[in-house]
Amino acid sequence: AQTVTQSQPEMSVQEAETVTLSCTYDTSESNYYLFWYKQPPSRQMILVIRQEAYKQQNATENRFSVNFQKAAKSFSLKISDSQLGDTAMYFCAFMKLEYQFYFGTGTSLTVIP
Amino acid sequence: DAGVIQSPRHEVTEMGQEVTLRCKPISGHDYLFWYRQTMMRGLELLIYFNNNVPIDDSGMPEDRFSAKMPNASFSTLKIQPSEPRDSAVYFCASSAGQYNEQFFGPGTRLTVL
Numbered sequence: 001a002q003t004v005t006q007s008q009p010e011m012s013v014q015e016a017e018t019v020t021l022s023c024t025y026d027t028s029e030s031n032y033y034l035f036w037y038k039q040p041p042s043r044q045m046i047l048v049i050r051q052e053a054y055k056q057q058n059a060t061e062n063r064f065s066v067n068f069q070k071a072a073k074s075f076s077l078k079i080s081d082s083q084l085g086d087t088a089m090y091f092c093a094f095m096k097l098e099y100q101f102y103f104g105t106g107t108s109l110t111v112i113p
Numbered sequence: 114d115a116g117v118i119q120s121p122r123h124e125v126t127e128m129g130q131e132v133t134l135r136c137k138p139i140s141g142h143d144y145l146f147w148y149r150q151t152m153m154r155g156l157e158l159l160i161y162f163n164n165n166v167p168i169d170d171s172g173m174p175e176d177r178f179s180a181k182m183p184n185a186s187f188s189t190l191k192i193q194p195s196e197p198r199d200s201a202v203y204f205c206a207s208s209a210g211q212y213n214e215q216f217f218g219p220g221t222r223l224t225v226l
Contacts, residue, residue: 009214037156041212043169045148045156089212093156101150101202105214 023092117218138207
């Protein structure tokens, strides 16, 4: 069975600083996708970044980057130069090629002015 | 705890038919969310409830979609009539308190032919 674990229910960071959100997963699959979603107070889900497991290079989107360690089954999200608008719940998700998704329980991030 | 339970896990129906998706949240959770996942649009929040009361249904795509939560342990998402573009994976999630960890169900994969 696939599981996704986010071990940090809540985190905070000072504005302009860097924060890393952790995510680990368990699977026997070799090909899969990983995602980070952001859910601001508006509740709508926003895709932050995705990573294909077959790619060695870590995905990057502007201030957001991941540290993907396939052997360790770890997929952490780094947010650089944190902004007030980054305050949100962040969900880590795993997708098998049969289009089955599994979600972590989320990390509530607060950016402090 | 069995976690969030969704049924059915897979549903294949023909265009024009009524489809009902079911969700049982984790006991004691006062928030319930319905999401839709497609490759094109990603993960979308459709509606969420607090203490069985719909709080925000602005994500419901059309009048063909309706959701109810008659009690704290059961919610339904109904599509009538269904259309092929409704094909997606529908997730239910629940949480205890606002902006706390959300526990996702396994999803219902809906295919409308």
